[in-house]
Amino acid sequence: MTITGECFCSEIKYKVEGDLHDARSCHCSRCRKAFSSQASAYALVKEGEFEWVSGEELLTSYVGEHGFGLQFCSKCGSTLVGVYKGVVHGVTLGCLNGDPDIQLSRHVYVDSKASWELIADGVPQFKGAPPENA
Numbered sequence: 001m002t003i004t005g006e007c008f009c010s011e012i013k014y015k016v017e018g019d020l021h022d023a024r025s026c027h028c029s030r031c032r033k034a035f036s037s038q039a040s041a042y043a044l045v046k047e048g049e050f051e052w053v054s055g056e057e058l059l060t061s062y063v064g065e066h067g068f069g070l071q072f073c074s075k076c077g078s079t080l081v082g083v084y085k086g087v088v089h090g091v092t093l094g095c096l097n098g099d100p101d102i103q104l105s106r107h108v109y110v111d112s113k114a115s116w117e118l119i120a121d122g123v124p125q126f127k128g129a130p131p132e133n134a
């Protein structure tokens, strides 16, 4: 399938020719800051299936430790993708258009969640890192 996404101001658009994988929400304090939210909402893309459609020149990057970074729109601030060593690794679920045919499969680092957050869905929760192959 073709999945599309774009930032809040619509200047930056991308497409994924394939499926998203391993949709997860991480509640650690770093992800809360990086996503400006109660948690991350993120899914992986396969290498070679992701392509920028427009506005790539407006992207700004923030690369943290271990070579993992985020790319966001310099005009509206939406965080669009995660990059690992310069290659797009996954997409933020909030910037997807329509139904990407995937659902969150796990909440991770729930022990670190914000005191004000209530997780009230039925998705499996892990206190820390997810188990291998989960």
Ligand SMILES: [Zn+2]
Residues within 6 Å of the ligand: 007, 008, 009, 010, 011, 012, 073, 074, 075, 076, 077, 078
């Ligand atoms: Zn934008």
Ligand SMILES: [Zn+2]
Residues within 6 Å of the ligand: 026, 027, 028, 029, 030, 031, 032, 040, 109
């Ligand atoms: Zn996290």
